[in-house]
Amino acid sequence: LAKTTQPISMDSYEGQEVNITCSHNNIATNDYITWYQQFPSQGPRFIIQGYKTKVTNEVASLFIPADRKSSTLSLPRVSLSDTAVYYCLVGDEKEGGKLIFGQGTELSVKP
């Protein structure tokens, strides 16, 4: 069973900031939180990973509260090309890095 819960879908408009929240109430001490993006008929693409607090890279930010039971992926000023499915995953080394995908969030960006 997937360890995470996300909204099934979200709509946004070009230029807006999009925040996708993921729940992982049973996250373990050694678990990292990773977000992937997937376009139709392509493999997932790594977006960002974090353990706690805030992580930022050139494409997104990841906010993780102190209890780590949820995380929020923030996409600044989305464009039409950001229309994709976004997956939040948690996992640790004890499982050999195995990742179990949940249902993901289908983001639709409109002009």
Added chain:
Amino acid sequence: GAVVSQHPSRVICKSGTSVKIECRSLDFQATTMFWYRQFPKQSLMLMATSNEGSKATYEQGVEKDKFLINHASLTLSTLTVTSAHPEDSSFYICSARGGGWGSYNEQFFGPGTRLTVL
């Protein structure tokens, strides 16, 4: 990031034939590779975990005799769908993970292989 390739990208075969899909890590050594299957409008489903030089570990419900996995080198893993049937038609995706990286669970995914069984 690291590059993972898959070959072929698309394959159409007749029912009853076997199909081999290759997954290669192009610029790093992958100690572990994973195989996923994805049906239309669904999430990725992990099929098996493959460690170089050892037998693959299959997820519950995945038939190991039907989906043969070989990880003979640090850069190549193969998935063979034996005696394929139309219900095996799906999008097969591999991912690769090296050892000694700074972040846990940093996996790089291949572009996927679309299998259609007639």
